[in-house]
Amino acid sequence: MFRRDPEVASLGITVRSVSPGSVDLEWIIDHRFLNSHGIQHGGFTFLLADTALAYCCASLGRSSVTRTAEIAFLSGVPAGARLIARAEVRAISGRTTICDVRVTGEDNALYAEFRGHAVTTATSSTQ
Numbered sequence: 001m002f003r004r005d006p007e008v009a010s011l012g013i014t015v016r017s018v019s020p021g022s023v024d025l026e027w028i029i030d031h032r033f034l035n036s037h038g039i040q041h042g043g044f045t046f047l048l049a050d051t052a053l054a055y056c057c058a059s060l061g062r063s064s065v066t067r068t069a070e071i072a073f074l075s076g077v078p079a080g081a082r083l084i085a086r087a088e089v090r091a092i093s094g095r096t097t098i099c100d101v102r103v104t105g106e107d108n109a110l111y112a113e114f115r116g117h118a119v120t121t122a123t124s125s126t127q
Contacts (some may be wrong), residue, residue, distance in 0.1 A: 045111065049114065
């Protein structure tokens with residue numbers, strides 16, 4: 001899926017690990033992603049978490065799109081931070097997959113908690 005997602009790669013987001021029902025993404029934040037407060041814009045934090053949700057669903061062979069998602073921003077992300085988004089499946093019911101994503105720093109500082117509900121659009125073993 002990462003190979004078919006050039007915009008994510010162009011931002012510098014990388015895949016650290018993947019296992020069925022779990023994925024870790026990493027992103028080093030630079031000045032391009034900061035808001036007027038000098039911290040990462042919340043939309044970029046959401047983008048990272050939402051990408052982790054999609055890749056987590058794909059790790060199960062479920063091509064999915066986000067139906068709903070909620071994020072709680074807990075702390076501002078400074079420039080230079082190495083973010084880790086760890087997504088884990090919490091439940092699957094029919095075409096719906098629920099994942100929780102924790103966005104932390106490499107020092108385990110918690111920046112955001114995200115819960116996403118994804119709906120499966122197709123199933124394939126070639127994800």
